[in-house]
């Protein structure tokens with residue numbers, strides 16, 4: 001029997017979910033290229049280890065950076081490489097594949113992604129909207145005539161959607177999410193301390209002491225290292241959670257404003273359901289300390305963090321494929 005595959009083609013991570021097995025692959029969306037020959041040298045985790053550490057002839061590229069496909073050919077080879085790792089061609093029969101790609105890709109890009117998955121051994125290939133699939137993966141029953149609201153904060157984009165009867169009723173998407181937060185941290189530390197840090201260090205700071213909600217009792221600090229912008233020498237210093245909260249504030253408020261705009265255009269019956277059931281936070285951004293408190297305070301609606309925010313899109317794609325399989329029988 002073919003084992004259908006759900007794919008989260010994310011700007012930060014690619015996840016593959018095999019129906020009946022669960023998540024079988026989870027790697028960063030990074031490709032290392034030899035700039036002289038344009039040859040792909042490494043994909044995924046191996047390429048990620050090279051970010052910020054490459055000699056001049058090697059470039060570690062994030063082909064889906066900022067929620068758009070900035071390099072389509074590389075995206076295609078990355079997708080094919082990951083699918084080929086599952087040895088799909090050796091399956092007894094071809095699997096169906098459901099892919100979730102960034103929301104704002106063009107029709108040509110959509111077709112090319114489907115073709116790449118077909119070439120890699122997919123039977124039927126479906127492309128689905130990310131917030132819908134994330135909601136399913138987070139355990140929401142979106143098929144009832146009831147309002148469900150989800151905020152999916154990924155690497156490049158934050159998608160906000162209200163769903164009912166299996167479809168999106170109101171939505172919004174902003175190109176600010178985890179990547180932008182990393183940029184904020186780099187900018188803040190450079191401005192305040194003249195210290196230049198890399199993207200990976202900024203991400204590590206965000207994950208370790210990052211916070212979205214001011215908390216007087218949070219005395220967490222962290223030692224960070226980088227290069228002094230004036231002397232050019234390596235330097236280390238200690239930074240606090242309160243400083244990171246300050247650095248991230250404006251970016252997070254952009255997501256809050258986008259969510260307010262969705263609530264403003266949500267039909268009243270569905271809005272009432274959302275007050276009862278709460279808003280589901282998903283995507284890596286849902287793991288940021290205090291983000292639920294901030295949304296609850298600003299939107300005046302209960303907020304729930306999904307159980308495994310990083311896995312929901314891939315898992316949701318798998319669940320939808322499973323349901324399609326059942327309804328065919």
Ligand SMILES: Nc1ncnc2c1ncn2[C@@H]1O[C@H](COP(=O)(O)OP(=O)(O)OP(=O)(O)O)[C@@H](O)[C@H]1O
Pocket residue numbers: 008009010011012013014067101102152153154155156157158177178179203206207210282283284285286287288289309310313
């Ligand atoms: N504990 C954490 N705290 C804050 N942010 C985190 C945490 N863990 C992961 N992230 C961030 O989550 C982001 C990745 O989330 P996710 O894998 O959901 O994105 P994606 O699906 O690849 O992107 P997109 O939805 O934009 O296509 C990264 O920016 C990462 O830094």
